[in-house]
Each structure stands twice: as C-alpha cells, then as structure tokens.
Amino acid sequence: MLGAAGRMGQTVCAAVEAAPDLELVARFDAGDDFSVVAGSGAHVAVDFTIPAVTEANVHALIDAGIHAVVGTTGWTDESRTRVTEHLAQAGPASQGLGVLIAPNFGLSAVLAMTFAAKAARYFESAEVIELHHPDKVDAPSGTARHTARAIAAARAEAGLAPSPDATESGFEARGADVDGVRVHAVRLRGLVAHEEILFGNVGEQLIIRQDSFDRVSFMPGVLLAVREVVTRPGLTVGLENVLDLT
Amino acid sequence: MLGAAGRMGQTVCAAVEAAPDLELVARFDAGDDFSVVAGSGAHVAVDFTIPAVTEANVHALIDAGIHAVVGTTGWTDESRTRVTEHLAQAGPASQGLGVLIAPNFGLSAVLAMTFAAKAARYFESAEVIELHHPDKVDAPSGTARHTARAIAAARAEAGLAPSPDATESGFEARGADVDGVRVHAVRLRGLVAHEEILFGNVGEQLIIRQDSFDRVSFMPGVLLAVREVVTRPGLTVGLENVLDLT
Amino acid sequence: MLGAAGRMGQTVCAAVEAAPDLELVARFDAGDDFSVVAGSGAHVAVDFTIPAVTEANVHALIDAGIHAVVGTTGWTDESRTRVTEHLAQAGPASQGLGVLIAPNFGLSAVLAMTFAAKAARYFESAEVIELHHPDKVDAPSGTARHTARAIAAARAEAGLAPSPDATESGFEARGADVDGVRVHAVRLRGLVAHEEILFGNVGEQLIIRQDSFDRVSFMPGVLLAVREVVTRPGLTVGLENVLDLT
Amino acid sequence: MLGAAGRMGQTVCAAVEAAPDLELVARFDAGDDFSVVAGSGAHVAVDFTIPAVTEANVHALIDAGIHAVVGTTGWTDESRTRVTEHLAQAGPASQGLGVLIAPNFGLSAVLAMTFAAKAARYFESAEVIELHHPDKVDAPSGTARHTARAIAAARAEAGLAPSPDATESGFEARGADVDGVRVHAVRLRGLVAHEEILFGNVGEQLIIRQDSFDRVSFMPGVLLAVREVVTRPGLTVGLENVLDLT
Structure with missing residues (x-):
C-alpha cells in the first residue's frame, strides 16, 4: 500500500x-x-x-x-x-x-455513470443532479461533469437533438450547461456524495441514482x-x- | 361555474x-x-x-x-x-x-409548501428542486419561488444563519437564489409538475416531494x-x- | 396494425x-x-x-x-x-x-431491468419495490417478478450469498420472496406503473427507478x-x- | 448526563x-x-x-x-x-x-410522522415504506408502525374509506397491515434508518421522506x-x- x-x-x-x-x-x-x-x-x-x-x-x-x-x-x-x-x-x-x-472506485458511482451513458441515446431529455455536503468547494462535481459529458457524447453519436427546453426567463435556475446537458448542484448538511441522473420521454422517466455515504x-x-x-x-x-x- | x-x-x-x-x-x-x-x-x-x-x-x-x-x-x-x-x-x-x-388547488402542492414552511426553522440547510415538462417558459416555477420565500421567512424568524455553502467555483450549477434559498429547475419530457424540498442537518435529511400528474x-x-x-x-x-x- | x-x-x-x-x-x-x-x-x-x-x-x-x-x-x-x-x-x-x-415496450422499464441484472453481481443487498394504481389485481407485477428473477440469476452466477437479513419478527412486512429477492408492492391512487430497484453495499447505494405515466x-x-x-x-x-x- | x-x-x-x-x-x-x-x-x-x-x-x-x-x-x-x-x-x-x-429525537423523523398525520385526511391512499440496515431484527420499525397508526387514526377521524386495493393474488407482496395502512420493510446493506410515507389522490402524489444517517x-x-x-x-x-x- x-x-x-x-x-x-x-x-x-x-x-x-x-x-x-x-x-x-x-x-x-x-x-x-x-x-x-x-x-x-x-x-x-x-x-x-x-x-x-x-x-x-x-x-x-x-x-x-x-x-x-x-x-x-x-x-x-x-x-x-x-x-x-x-x-x-x-x-x-x-x-x-x-x-x-481510476478516478472513482465507488461501484455505485461507476455503474451509475456507465448505465447513464448507455441509456442516453434512448431518451428525448436528460439532466443530472448532484448532491453533496456543503463543504465542497467546486460545483458541479467531477463525477457529474464526467456523467454529463458521457451522456452528451452518446446523444451526439445517436444523432439526437438537444433536450427540449422552452425556458425564456430564469436561466440561473436551470443549472450549469455541460456539453448541452444541464447539471444541478445541491449542497446540504447531512449529505456526503450523491448523483441522480434523469431521463425522460413522452409518458415515461428513468432515474439512476447513487449514494456514497462513507469512504x-x-x-x-x-x-x-x-x-x-x-x-x-x-x-x-x-x-x-x-x-x-x- | x-x-x-x-x-x-x-x-x-x-x-x-x-x-x-x-x-x-x-x-x-x-x-x-x-x-x-x-x-x-x-x-x-x-x-x-x-x-x-x-x-x-x-x-x-x-x-x-x-x-x-x-x-x-x-x-x-x-x-x-x-x-x-x-x-x-x-x-x-x-x-x-x-x-x-387560491393560486394552487393541488392538495399535495399546498401541503408540501405548508409543511416546508413549518419544518424550515429546524434544519441547517434547505434547497428546492422543481421539475416540469420542457414546454414551461418560466423558471423557477411560481410554486417553487413561493416555497423558497416561505422557507426563507421561517429561517429568518428563527434567527438561522444562511444555509452553509463553501462553493468557490461553478456557481451556475447552484441554481437561482430566492431570498437566500437555492432553487433548481429541471425540465424533462414526460414530467408534468413536481416539487422536491430538501432539508438537512448533521446526519439527517427530510424530503418533502409532491407530484402533479394531471389537472x-x-x-x-x-x-x-x-x-x-x-x-x-x-x-x-x-x-x-x-x-x-x- | x-x-x-x-x-x-x-x-x-x-x-x-x-x-x-x-x-x-x-x-x-x-x-x-x-x-x-x-x-x-x-x-x-x-x-x-x-x-x-x-x-x-x-x-x-x-x-x-x-x-x-x-x-x-x-x-x-x-x-x-x-x-x-x-x-x-x-x-x-x-x-x-x-x-x-416483447412483453414490455417501455424503454425505461426495459432499461431498468437490463441495468439491474448487470448491476446485481456487484452488491451485497438487492430489493425491488413496484408501485401501481390500486385497481391492479395481481402482486407483485410481472415486471417486478421478472426483474427479481434476473437479479437472482446474476447473483447466483457470481456466487453471492443471499442478501443479509436479520429479521426475526414481522416477516409479513418484508414483501414477497421471488427467488430469494424481496419484492414489495405499493398500490396508490394517482400512480400508473413504476419500479424501483435498490442495491446496497457497505457505505453506498444504487437505485434504478422507472416511471410509466401513460401508454x-x-x-x-x-x-x-x-x-x-x-x-x-x-x-x-x-x-x-x-x-x-x- | x-x-x-x-x-x-x-x-x-x-x-x-x-x-x-x-x-x-x-x-x-x-x-x-x-x-x-x-x-x-x-x-x-x-x-x-x-x-x-x-x-x-x-x-x-x-x-x-x-x-x-x-x-x-x-x-x-x-x-x-x-x-x-x-x-x-x-x-x-x-x-x-x-x-x-421521547421515543425518537430525530427531528426529521418526528417531523415526518407529524406531517404524515396531518396530511392523512386529504388523500385517498396512504402507504409507508421503512428502509433499514439488514442487522435490524424487527419489522416493521417502531417508527413506521407509529406513523401508520397515526395515519389510520386521522383517516378514521375524517371518515375516509380504506385505501383502495384490488389485489386478488400475491398479498405477501403488499406488506404488513397496521390498522389498515400497508407498511413495507426494506433491509439493505449501506442504509441506516429511513422512512418514506406516500399519499395519493387521482392525479397527484405527496411523499414525505426522512433519512437518519448517523446517531x-x-x-x-x-x-x-x-x-x-x-x-x-x-x-x-x-x-x-x-x-x-x-
């Protein structure tokens, strides 16, 4: 060691x-x-x-x-x-x-990212929410950024249009734009490191979420x-x- | 009628x-x-x-x-x-x-807002995520804005400090600031109108979520x-x- | 047609x-x-x-x-x-x-099942919750049963021990046993068809959830x-x- | 002390x-x-x-x-x-x-129970899911049982009919019956003590969830x-x- x-x-x-x-x-x-x-x-x-x-x-x-x-x-x-x-x-x-x-040895985190990249081509919409303890200095997290990039790459390869978004005002509530994928960062006392990836089609939703509670x-x-x-x-x-x- | x-x-x-x-x-x-x-x-x-x-x-x-x-x-x-x-x-x-x-006749929405206002004084951290269909033009939603204001008022009345947040970079991922409460807006095909309010203390979390699927x-x-x-x-x-x- | x-x-x-x-x-x-x-x-x-x-x-x-x-x-x-x-x-x-x-053409449902089967071998614990409208006559749903069987097969192939469970009383709260995987059925007015698959290791959790709101x-x-x-x-x-x- | x-x-x-x-x-x-x-x-x-x-x-x-x-x-x-x-x-x-x-000093747990009791009379359906580490010997948890009883009492006082449930087979997946409220117990490595209370009406859902990660x-x-x-x-x-x- x-x-x-x-x-x-x-x-x-x-x-x-x-x-x-x-x-x-x-x-x-x-x-x-x-x-x-x-x-x-x-x-x-x-x-x-x-x-x-x-x-x-x-x-x-x-x-x-x-x-x-x-x-x-x-x-x-x-x-x-x-x-x-x-x-x-x-x-x-x-x-x-x-x-x-490996930048990340968390099985749940690595699987969440991998599954998200595979699912990405099958959904019209995709967004990422990462949630961490409030002492974290950077946003969004490296894992969320990495996930968003993998989703964006899979969508581009499948020829998907950008996720639909009619927002005309209040863009600051819409999160960071990482290669066209919106990423939101929540900071909450009590949390450790969590990521939630949301995919949507007409009439359906797929959510992949992972929680890391401890090293x-x-x-x-x-x-x-x-x-x-x-x-x-x-x-x-x-x-x-x-x-x-x- | x-x-x-x-x-x-x-x-x-x-x-x-x-x-x-x-x-x-x-x-x-x-x-x-x-x-x-x-x-x-x-x-x-x-x-x-x-x-x-x-x-x-x-x-x-x-x-x-x-x-x-x-x-x-x-x-x-x-x-x-x-x-x-x-x-x-x-x-x-x-x-x-x-x-x-009444601006909102959804029982789940009204109860979520009411409970959030009551819970607010007992938690160090509070954030709001609203999730809607991607044809919505404004962000964050009126309901989320209203909820955040009620949380902020309850926190102020109880003399709470602002929710802790060490973010130094990537503020655009941290959502809109509504009276000091962070509000995130997700837009996803398949969704209708949903709100999730997160509260955190050391070692614990309270989540109040409501989903409106239909008028x-x-x-x-x-x-x-x-x-x-x-x-x-x-x-x-x-x-x-x-x-x-x- | x-x-x-x-x-x-x-x-x-x-x-x-x-x-x-x-x-x-x-x-x-x-x-x-x-x-x-x-x-x-x-x-x-x-x-x-x-x-x-x-x-x-x-x-x-x-x-x-x-x-x-x-x-x-x-x-x-x-x-x-x-x-x-x-x-x-x-x-x-x-x-x-x-x-x-195909028994199911829902992309989110099919992807959730597929990812669950792939993830299964990497976690000590696995359980399934399915949630449906209260007019459904059978429990657990065919999709949840299918998911649980796929998880059980993957765990068996990887040589995993059964999910740990120290329960000594109140087994009726622990859901149905489908090939050794616990499956819980929730019936709630307002819902349509939803499935949540939970995996756990020491210090981490992976959740795969899918929602079908409409045919x-x-x-x-x-x-x-x-x-x-x-x-x-x-x-x-x-x-x-x-x-x-x- | x-x-x-x-x-x-x-x-x-x-x-x-x-x-x-x-x-x-x-x-x-x-x-x-x-x-x-x-x-x-x-x-x-x-x-x-x-x-x-x-x-x-x-x-x-x-x-x-x-x-x-x-x-x-x-x-x-x-x-x-x-x-x-x-x-x-x-x-x-x-x-x-x-x-x-006090049987429970967790603010999130106590607030979740209190809000659930208040919300209960306004929804057609109500169910409780509690999630704990797999070393717990009793099911469902005392907190979940307490919550279900409070929900049942509020529904009775408001004159509500039982939550609708057309289940004809597979009752073992439907959880424990606590005063007419279904309670499901999940046991998963990595978790500590968590409770999720679900309420449903036509077209809407309210979820109150609390997580206790640490004493x-x-x-x-x-x-x-x-x-x-x-x-x-x-x-x-x-x-x-x-x-x-x-």
Whole structure:
C-alpha cells in the first residue's frame, strides 16, 4: 500500500487485511525507502498518495514488476501516455504487467455513470443532479461533469437533438450547461456524495441514482481492481473497464 | 361555474356533477349574460376564467349574494383589497359571504409548501428542486419561488444563519437564489409538475416531494374549497387556510 | 396494425402515422379478412391483439412474408418454439424474416431491468419495490417478478450469498420472496406503473427507478422494434435484445 | 448526563459541551452514587440509560428538583402515569418541573410522522415504506408502525374509506397491515434508518421522506428538548409536542 498512512490508505489496508484471498505485505508512505515495496514480494500495489508523486510511483512499480492500482488524482493525457510507453518497453520482469488508474472506485458511482451513458441515446431529455455536503468547494462535481459529458457524447453519436427546453426567463435556475446537458448542484448538511441522473420521454422517466455515504464504500471497488488488474496487461483507465457488464 | 367551457372549467363541472353532496346549477362563459349565474340559485360559484374578467366576476358574485372560489391568476394586492372592502360594505343579502382566492388547488402542492414552511426553522440547510415538462417558459416555477420565500421567512424568524455553502467555483450549477434559498429547475419530457424540498442537518435529511400528474388532481382541492368557503366569511387567500392542519 | 381498434392499436396507428420514416398501410381487427394484411404491401406488422389469436396471426404473417412485432401477452415456451420452427422452414418469400415478441415496450422499464441484472453481481443487498394504481389485481407485477428473477440469476452466477437479513419478527412486512429477492408492492391512487430497484453495499447505494405515466410511453419502443426487426432474422424475445447497450 | 458512558450518552455529552448556551456539569453511569447528579447544580438531566433503571432515575430527578429529558425506551402507560402523579404531588422544590419522554429525537423523523398525520385526511391512499440496515431484527420499525397508526387514526377521524386495493393474488407482496395502512420493510446493506410515507389522490402524489444517517442526527433534537423542557411543567411525551408547528 502506497500512501498507507493517509485516510484512504488506512481504510484500504484494513480492507485488504479483512479479505481472505489477499495479504498485505508492505505499507509505504512519504519518507520511506522504495525498497520497502520492491523487496516486499507484492504482486499488486495500491497507490493513494498525492498528485506530485503518483506518476513516479507507478514507473517505479513497473520497474519492480508489480501491478498497480491507482486512485490518486492529477493524471493527465501526457502522464498516462508515459505509463503506456513504459509498459510497452518494459523488460522481461515486467511483461504482462497491468496498471489501472481510476478516478472513482465507488461501484455505485461507476455503474451509475456507465448505465447513464448507455441509456442516453434512448431518451428525448436528460439532466443530472448532484448532491453533496456543503463543504465542497467546486460545483458541479467531477463525477457529474464526467456523467454529463458521457451522456452528451452518446446523444451526439445517436444523432439526437438537444433536450427540449422552452425556458425564456430564469436561466440561473436551470443549472450549469455541460456539453448541452444541464447539471444541478445541491449542497446540504447531512449529505456526503450523491448523483441522480434523469431521463425522460413522452409518458415515461428513468432515474439512476447513487449514494456514497462513507469512504468505506470505495473498498469493494479497490479490492475488485486488485483482483482484476493482474489479468489486464497494459494501462486501463476507469473501473468500468474491469466490470463485467455484457 | 364561471369559465365553464375552458379546460379547467369542464373538469370542475364533471367533478361537481360526480360529487354526491354538490349540484351544478349553472355554466357561464364569455358571451353569456350574468343573469345565468345570478338567477341560478347557486350558493357557491367557481371562477376559472381569465385575469381580465375575474375581478369583475367576483364583485358581481358578491352583489348577487353568492360565495366565490377563484382559481384564476392575475390578482394583485390592490384587486384583493377591493374585494375585502366590497365584502365589508355589502348589504344584507351579502352578509357572511366568503371569497377564497387560491393560486394552487393541488392538495399535495399546498401541503408540501405548508409543511416546508413549518419544518424550515429546524434544519441547517434547505434547497428546492422543481421539475416540469420542457414546454414551461418560466423558471423557477411560481410554486417553487413561493416555497423558497416561505422557507426563507421561517429561517429568518428563527434567527438561522444562511444555509452553509463553501462553493468557490461553478456557481451556475447552484441554481437561482430566492431570498437566500437555492432553487433548481429541471425540465424533462414526460414530467408534468413536481416539487422536491430538501432539508438537512448533521446526519439527517427530510424530503418533502409532491407530484402533479394531471389537472384532475386539482379537483379534490376545488371541491374542498367549495364546501369550506361558505363557513369562512370575508376574503381568504390560499387553500392552506381552509385545511385543518392543527 | 393487427388489433388496430384496441386502445394500444389506436395509439400505435397514431404513432406510426406521426413517424416520418414509416407509413401505415393497413388496419386489421377482429372480423376482418387477413387478405387486408397480406395484400397491403406491409413490410412489418405490429400485433396488439389477444392471446387467443396472436399465435395464428404470427404464423399467417410469416407465410405472407411480413416481419412481425408482437406485444400481445399469452406466449408460452411451446408457442415460441413453433414460431422458431416455422421461421426455419419458411419458403423463399419468408427468408430472413424477423419476429420480435416483447412483453414490455417501455424503454425505461426495459432499461431498468437490463441495468439491474448487470448491476446485481456487484452488491451485497438487492430489493425491488413496484408501485401501481390500486385497481391492479395481481402482486407483485410481472415486471417486478421478472426483474427479481434476473437479479437472482446474476447473483447466483457470481456466487453471492443471499442478501443479509436479520429479521426475526414481522416477516409479513418484508414483501414477497421471488427467488430469494424481496419484492414489495405499493398500490396508490394517482400512480400508473413504476419500479424501483435498490442495491446496497457497505457505505453506498444504487437505485434504478422507472416511471410509466401513460401508454404513449410504449410508442418509442414499438417504433424502435419496427425499425430493428427487419435486420434480425429469426425469433427475438424481449426489446432489450434490439437495444444497443454495449 | 445519565448513562454518560453509553454510545448515546457520550454523543450527548459532546453535543452539550459544544453548545455555547449549555454547560455539562455531571456525568452519571451505572455504579455511580446519585449524589453526583443531585449535588451537581444541574437544571436539566438527560437520561439515555436502560429500561430497568430509567423510571427510578426520573423519580429521583423529580425529588432533586431537576427537569428531565428521557430517551430511554421501555416506558409503559403505567410508568408514565406514576411520573405524572409524582409531578403533581411534588413539594415546593419541584414546582413547575418538566419531564419530556421521547421515543425518537430525530427531528426529521418526528417531523415526518407529524406531517404524515396531518396530511392523512386529504388523500385517498396512504402507504409507508421503512428502509433499514439488514442487522435490524424487527419489522416493521417502531417508527413506521407509529406513523401508520397515526395515519389510520386521522383517516378514521375524517371518515375516509380504506385505501383502495384490488389485489386478488400475491398479498405477501403488499406488506404488513397496521390498522389498515400497508407498511413495507426494506433491509439493505449501506442504509441506516429511513422512512418514506406516500399519499395519493387521482392525479397527484405527496411523499414525505426522512433519512437518519448517523446517531449524531439525534443531537439537535436532544438539545432542543433540553432548552424547551424547562418551560413545560408536567409530563410531555413526544418531541413533536415541543416543536413549534402552528
């Protein structure tokens, strides 16, 4: 576990120790020597560190022949490309290595986004409401933005017209426009992180809603990633790509 | 029934005819002579006409000694005051007459607003989401605006601080600000008229939601008003004032 | 259109006439001679008739070389097998014919069921709530039963234990047991047909909900089926099989 | 604080210490001498102990001239009557003392129940869904049962017929019958304690929902009770009676 002393790191360590088919062999954090990891015999490493060091960690893991599951934010197209290239050029010890970078390990959040993208082409209207605790500084949430973009892309591909909207006054009540999809952000004491995606046709509605009440909710997704990354050589981005949704 | 040929008027006529304790004695519409109403023996008249004639109708009803239930929009503080004065000065035939003007006869909508106002002082956070069909031209809806104002007034009276909100970017996703209460407007094909009011404290949430699927939903409220207006002399504004909520 | 005079039949006729890429060439109902259909030049027939005649209709359509979209209930494994065999043995005029039988043409309902089946393996708990108008005589609804069975099958395939449940008293509040999945039926005036599927893990919840407010909501699904059936030779059962959900 | 070492007790102590207008002067638990309380100078005591001792505690508090807020369960009509009688006979030091016994200090739960009782007479249909974590042993929850009884009483008083229900088969999906109101119990990993009350008329629906995510959610209600009990001499049962809902 890289970033073992952080809040997510501690939660992951506890979850790995509680899983009968997994063994925690090393805890690594800022200030530790990487040999703790390289010499641990680990098959898979989980990285919840910080943007400043996560890319270097992943390259070191590839060199050490260890699969990587990465939940740290801050990755760019360029940094992901460097990982792909490193994996392609890696020596014999690193053949078949997998790296999974996921912005979100919440199964309910990832499934909600995935289903929303699939449903999008079949409905005349689509809007997104995200609801969070009031200490959140950005709006709308990254997850909601990501969902709206996926809906917009699916609608464009299916040749749908924009969602109908006759609004002539009061546009400020209509939310943010993310690629043509309206996204509303609610901030309410007592909530944690929630997303509701609404689709409408004449006479019918489909709602996909997910609630994250606690960071322990990410653990099933992290453990699933740890088990699956060893079977997926190369770079995979997004937990949805290791889910079986066929 | 005044405005008997309109969509609401026809629906009210059918509802009155279906009610065992009520009798429909006259249908009046544009072009008809008011003697149709005055000579009908009606105890109560229902007015769903148009803003241009509703005030004149009410004054004629008072002169004819007929109680009035009014669903037509367009009333102002001034026009309401003229009704109050007329009722106060009315002759013997008009003693004890009641006039009920209500912007909304939906029981679920009126109860949602009323409960929201009562709950408001007990929660740190409050927001409103209204959801309507996409042909609606104004946002947020009048009902949502009214609800938000009632919440804001109750919070102010109880000395509450503004709902917490750390948003630093993306304010356009945070909805309209109605007296300090955030109101979000969703427009979705398939919907009719819906309102959801969210309250939050640390560790808990209260949601009051109402759905209006069809204009027939206003009939229980209209019939209730017809039965109650005869017991309430003077002008009453808002269906909530004839509900028994103690 | 077979069953053109029925409520669904009339709605389908109106929807086909309103679709720019489709043409309505024949209306057929009880008492009509089948030559009305056979000689109409129709490429695709839609059957919303009655269980007693729908199978005979489909065989006659195959003989006439017309693709069939069938929404009538009452099909059994045996009657479906007879259609498959007929399609396999059909002469040159019937080569490549498609027959689509669907118990439900509501896109939101079909998508909700499909997504629920895909999500099922990723959650510790799953329950289904269906909500309908109070004139419905059976509980739980066929759709909810179908959804619960699909969830149960997916859970079994993934080797999940039963949903945890410590209930020791009051089992009658826990709903019907459909293959180990609890299904609750709500009956409420004002509702039409609604389904809510709830999934839970530690710290998170996924809800998939669909609302059918009106029978016009089936039209997008019927038109989609009409357009897709011509590209799918043989028998297809279930609208989900003509949706693009990959 | 009586029961200061328990989970609720510790949470209450923390909440009192964080409140600027309150001071925590004594912590009392099993084994402590009651003089800790009697001599503490406390104006108000909060009792979250156990059914076996809570009644004796309240009588001792009355003798000591201390107002009492009681969240412990196990009270009966008889034990409540004894408190009323003791308060009536109390000496000068105990004049004007208030005792508030509340089965639930969650503001959202108490408001939901209260609003449901008020709304009940205005709707043709009413049902209750309660949702809890799967470790709960009883169904339906006490809160849901209490809510259903209050709805049933309000419907009876208003002379309403039973909620319409044409169900002929599958009654086990229709939930428990509590005084004629259907109550459904959902058990789902990830949930804590939630209640949803649904009301329906032709064309409209009202939903009152409350979510309790954490026991800290009871603290605003406990603190409100502490502040209000000093102004309400005699025995008060139920937090709703100290809320201002007029």
